[in-house]
Amino acid sequence: MSLxxxxxxxxxxxxxxxxxxxxxxxxxxxxxxxxxxLGAILLFIRILDFAQDxxxxxxxxxxxxxxxxxxxxxxxxxxxxxxxxxxxxxxPMPPAVWLTLTLIVIFTSFSLLTVxxxxxxxxxxAGQGSTAHYRLAGGREAGTVFGILIATTxxxxxxxxxxxxxxxxxxxxxxxxxxxxxxxxxxxxxxKGRAPMTRKQxxxxxxxxxxxxxxxxxxxxxxxxxxxxxxATSTLFLFFVEDRLQLxxxxxxFLLLFFAAAGASAPLWSLLGQRFGARPVMLPAMILSILSFxxxxxLSEGQGMWFAVICLASxxxxxxDMVLLPALFAATVDRKDLPEGLSFGLWAFAxxxxxxxxxxxxxxxxxxxxxxxxxxxxxxxxWVLTICYxxxxxSLKCAAIxxxxxxxxxxxxxxxxxxxx
Numbered sequence: 001m002s003l004x005x006x007x008x009x010x011x012x013x014x015x016x017x018x019x020x021x022x023x024x025x026x027x028x029x030x031x032x033x034x035x036x037x038l039g040a041i042l043l044f045i046r047i048l049d050f051a052q053d054x055x056x057x058x059x060x061x062x063x064x065x066x067x068x069x070x071x072x073x074x075x076x077x078x079x080x081x082x083x084x085x086x087x088x089x090x091x092p093m094p095p096a097v098w099l100t101l102t103l104i105v106i107f108t109s110f111s112l113l114t115v116x117x118x119x120x121x122x123x124x125x126a127g128q129g130s131t132a133h134y135r136l137a138g139g140r141e142a143g144t145v146f147g148i149l150i151a152t153t154x155x156x157x158x159x160x161x162x163x164x165x166x167x168x169x170x171x172x173x174x175x176x177x178x179x180x181x182x183x184x185x186x187x188x189x190x191x192k193g194r195a196p197m198t199r200k201q202x203x204x205x206x207x208x209x210x211x212x213x214x215x216x217x218x219x220x221x222x223x224x225x226x227x228x229x230x231x232a233t234s235t236l237f238l239f240f241v242e243d244r245l246q247l248x249x250x251x252x253x254f255l256l257l258f259f260a261a262a263g264a265s266a267p268l269w270s271l272l273g274q275r276f277g278a279r280p281v282m283l284p285a286m287i288l289s290i291l292s293f294x295x296x297x298x299l300s301e302g303q304g305m306w307f308a309v310i311c312l313a314s315x316x317x318x319x320x321d322m323v324l325l326p327a328l329f330a331a332t333v334d335r336k337d338l339p340e341g342l343s344f345g346l347w348a349f350a351x352x353x354x355x356x357x358x359x360x361x362x363x364x365x366x367x368x369x370x371x372x373x374x375x376x377x378x379x380x381x382x383w384v385l386t387i388c389y390x391x392x393x394x395s396l397k398c399a400a401i402x403x404x405x406x407x408x409x410x411x412x413x414x415x416x417x418x419x420x421x
Contacts, residue, residue: 014175049111056108057115057339057345060115068190074109075109081106087168115348121133121136137326141263215407218407222400223350226400229392230393236389237255241254243382244382258318261315261319269319273327285317289318295313296389366385
């Protein structure tokens, strides 16, 4: 069961890198969409994406007996959307319209599958205690990082073997095949597990019920705050590496090192969470993250070796975030008998809203400071970039630590067993 579940995480994770890293170049060179138009499309899609997550969570709870069918539709939309975007000759319509339509299908399918997937994890581990959720999360996040590594390296490998003219098409077809295999392997699990018998109908009352729970509200705030530092560094990573460190040719290896460290550390964080609970384990991980941000702020141009060390350390810290927080939230949803689809719809909304908010805050600040990506920049503009990339995440991580330790003690009991239902 755990291998099937982790395998599905691979295809979900592999969907993000092509959209956020490869899409801009593909859309401008292959579809002829201008950067300004592409930016407007991505802003619209991002707003639609995080706004629809609670609705998709509500739908997954309403149609709980039809989860296998919903998952099949999501898989068809995700794999088919990638093929339509990267491998199919667009029909006779404005390229921007075709791009928008295919992205809507991809993002909606991805969000639906994500909500279903995390909610199904709650169902599979229902009644088994917090340690079961930490154990499941360890395998899930290892699969997540493996998917990121595949999506990061596969297009480059295709180009290296002489497929540079068809790399996007080949990747889309290979990815669609991966989705088909993972969906078929996961299909039997959608009907397994048990929903708590006392669970209320997942309507507007279910939403109010979820938000009335103090621990749930606190965990949503924690997830929002804890995602913001990662959102800031993800948004500004290429700017920092290329313009601050002058090491643009090493950006790919730095990313691989970062995600490899996160994936390698995920099983260890899972074991520690099972043994000690999330809060005492997350504190050293958060401190390591803060030290990494501070170390970045002290770097000067060309210090690639030290930045690689920081990528390694911050990746290990990210592994704790990826494993422990979703598992702690899942255990709380299970314990509080809440509709899991709606709850994880809110969780996804909080995470994605943090990304949108950070981008809306730091990018105008950089623009106001006169920062020009890839161009000549004053020391003041580069210092503002360093503040946004390193020092702002430090303060946000400190705020997340405060929220973590304001949680009620009973939220995080590593050996608690759920009462029989």
